[in-house]
Amino acid sequence: MQILLIWFLSVLNLYQPTKINTPCDFFEIDHMGNVYVANGSQLSKYNSEGKQVCNFSDSSLGSISSIDVSDPLRIVVFYRDFNQIIYLNNKLSTISNEIDLYDFSDNETEIVCNSQKGGFWMYNSIEKQATHITNNGEIADQTILLGSFFEEAEITKIYEHNSYLYLLYKNKGILQLDQNGQFVRKLSFKNLQDFQLIGNNIYYQDHIGIHLYQALNQSHQLIYSKKDPSKSIIRCYKDRIFIGNEDSISIKTLSF
Secondary structure, eight states: OHHHHHHHHHHHHHTSOOEEOSOOSEEEEOTTSOEEEEETTEEEEEOTTSOEEEEEEOGGGOSOOEEEOSSTTSEEEEEGGGTEEEEEOTTSOBOSOOEEGGGTOSSOOOEEEEOTTSSEEEEETTTTEEEEEOTTSOEEEEOOOOTTSSTTOOEEEEEEETTEEEEEETTTEEEEEETTSOEEEEEEOTTOOEEEEETTEEEEEOSSEEEEEETTTTEEEEEEEOSSTTOOOEEEETTEEEEEOSSOEEEEEOOO
């Protein structure tokens, strides 16, 4: 029986992809293990087995700046050069017209994310606030002023998860707000580059590697050490880690 179990696990491991061969500016992973790869104006979706299932491209909007796949049925694609977003479904087909973010602010939007309440959040460093826009195109909420929590730190990411809004202050830490944009807590992480939220845990990235932060006991655990500090596109999914390169995404199994 033990030999049979070992054989089964080894065969199962053969079907785990080790690399996705595709040019890659950046990528994201949804909660089902699908991988979304942005390269210029093209967005490609790969399933958990590493097989491409669909793609989308609109060169008239320029290069894709960011994507939010927290809701795989309602993916937000942000084009910073044109200050616009569009929504895609799980087949990467458009489900909205382009949304011009100048309709909500005279300043250029720098970061966008999906909202679990519907609509989206947008942020620019001039106003120093994130604004929630509803599905009807109305301004619903604005956060507290965000410039004073981490001095001389650039906000490079916003993300809504489990009814909280998280903001990444590069090299400094993470600010957690409630869904109305009010203060909840501030987490300091030195040399912070990026983060993921999975369940109640924060996976954060610095120049050393990927760390698991468990809020319940406030513990930090290094789960992956970078071999090349310049590799900045890294994502976790279950027991696997995805490492982005210019021409591929490597997939490794974690043991922790």
